[in-house]
Amino acid sequence: MYYPEPITKLIDSFTKLPGIGPKTAARLAFFVLEMKEDDVLDFAKSLVNAKRELTHCTVCGHITDQDPCSICSDQSRDNSVICVVQDPKDVIAMEKMKDFQGKYHVLHGTISPMEGIGPEDINVSTLIERLKDEKVEELILATNPNVEGEATAMYISRLVKPSGLRLTRIAHGLPVGGDLEYADEVTLSKALEGRRDL
Structure with missing residues (x-):
């Protein structure tokens, strides 16, 4: 089935996101079409603003809207x-x-x-x-x-x-609440290496 070009472009845009396949992208595109226009504009503005206003801290490399970031500039x-x-x-x-x-x-x-x-x-x-x-x-x-x-x-x-x-x-090693029987060999090995005295 062929979609009108604006929907096809929207679906293609969603498929560029990680973990989003063609079916999920189509669902998202049709969801956006059902949204109120103001909500769609806010969503689009949020995307553009995040891309334009965020940068990397010149000290640590973390994402930030100020340079240096709040962590690097925190004297405490x-x-x-x-x-x-x-x-x-x-x-x-x-x-x-x-x-x-x-x-x-x-x-x-x-x-x-x-x-x-x-x-x-x-x-x-x-x-x-x-x-x-x-x-x-x-x-x-x-x-x-x-x-x-x-x-x-x-x-x-x-x-x-x-x-x-x-x-x-x-x-x-093992996560809290994890079971030994479900852990893989590498995880168990790391858990043994990292053991500590009680």
């Missing part, structure tokens, strides 16, 4: 600890926890030779510059526990270790 935060994460969503996840009071550094990706992404393609060089300028005592590597995240953490640790800076890696 601990400047001696930097948590290195893959993307801005990870900063938001850490902030929801409300336990971490240090600063962040967002890499905007991970090293992935299979996809042609090397260290020069992610935000590593600015991290190294920050470590020279700021009085950092600990670097927490909080990349995801997959092949790319581990490779990125190892690369950064090799770069930073000669400086004598304390390097830590977030623990990996």
Whole structure:
């Protein structure tokens, strides 16, 4: 079935979003058609404003509408600890926890030779510059526990270790409420490695 061109373009636009296939895109497009015009205009304005008004913090790389971001400019935060994460969503996840009071550094990706992404393609060089300028005592590597995240953490640790800076890696293992029988071998192995005294 062929749709009129405006609907086809709208469906094509939705399919460019991650996790949205053709059927979901068509449902979303028809949902938008049923919305009030004011709501559609507000939705479109929100998209445009987010794209135009947000930038990356020149200090840590987090998304922000002010530079430096609110975390980097917060004088009450601990400047001696930097948590290195893959993307801005990870900063938001850490902030929801409300336990971490240090600063962040967002890499905007991970090293992935299979996809042609090397260290020069992610935000590593600015991290190294920050470590020279700021009085950092600990670097927490909080990349995801997959092949790319581990490779990125190892690369950064090799770069930073000669400086004598304390390097830590977030623990990996079983989630709270998880069952051993459903855990894969790698997760169980990481849980054993990260065990601690009681």
